[in-house]
Amino acid sequence: MNKLKKCPFCKSQAELLYLSYSYWVQCDNCFAKTAYFKKISHAVSSWNIRSAKKVTLEDMVGKKDSANNAV
Numbered sequence: 113m114n115k116l117k118k119c120p121f122c123k124s125q126a127e128l129l130y131l132s133y134s135y136w137v138q139c140d141n142c143f144a145k146t147a148y149f150k151k152i153s154h155a156v157s158s159w160n161i162r163s164a165k166k167v168t169l170e171d172m173v174g175k176k177d178s179a180n181n182a183v
Contacts, residue, residue: 114153117160119144126159128152
């Protein structure tokens with residue numbers, strides 16, 4: 113199994129969790145988490161490729177304005 117990367121938001125350790133045939137990865141500190149998956153490998157991959165890119169209000173407004181002006 114692949115090693116879990118640190119949380120992209122707070123740089124803390126994360127852990128693989130399991131409940132009722134569902135797997136997910138969750139940060140031990142800030143509780144950021146992935147979606148639920150039926151396979152461990154999917155949960156780990158989802159966590160390890162997450163981005164810590166910060167989205168600003170200007171980014172959101174700009175995207176909204178662009179979408180409204182599309183024909």
